[in-house]
Amino acid sequence: MCGIVLTGVLAAAVVGPAAHALPVASSPRPAAAPSAAGPWTCWWAPTMDDNWHNDALCSDGVRKVRPHLRPADSYITRDELMSSARAWARARNGGR
Numbered sequence: 001m002c003g004i005v006l007t008g009v010l011a012a013a014v015v016g017p018a019a020h021a022l023p024v025a026s027s028p029r030p031a032a033a034p035s036a037a038g039p040w041t042c043w044w045a046p047t048m049d050d051n052w053h054n055d056a057l058c059s060d061g062v063r064k065v066r067p068h069l070r071p072a073d074s075y076i077t078r079d080e081l082m083s084s085a086r087a088w089a090r091a092r093n094g095g096r
Contacts, residue, residue, distance in 0.1 A: 037062040040092045042085035044078060052076055056085035060092075 037060040045057035047066070053076070054066045069084040070076050076084075 040089035042067075042082070042089050044082060052081060056081055056088075058085060058089055 040058055040060045042056045042058040044055065045066075046052075046055045053068050053071060053073075055078075056067065056069060058065050058067060067085065067088050069081055069088065073080070
């Protein structure tokens with residue numbers, strides 16, 4: 001994507017996604033709103049920090065979160081962790 005902004009004799013061309021991140025004060029159109037977040041999804045993403053409670057990574061397309069799951073369990077399996085991660089995402093998606 002290419003965007004060109006002309007301000008007086010100053011011309012700047014911006015290529016790529018950064019074109020949406022550069023607000024121009026003299027622009028006649030309002031800046032586009034950032035894309036809305038989507039539904040939360042989680043996947044297995046081990047941290048290798050000897051803490052298996054945070055080995056799921058979840059995202060809504062805008063933010064990424066490593067929830068600390070099943071803190072009361074001294075040991076959890078991958079299946080247990082991912083089951084809890086899916087429940088965590090479901091709760092944030094309004095039960096969907």
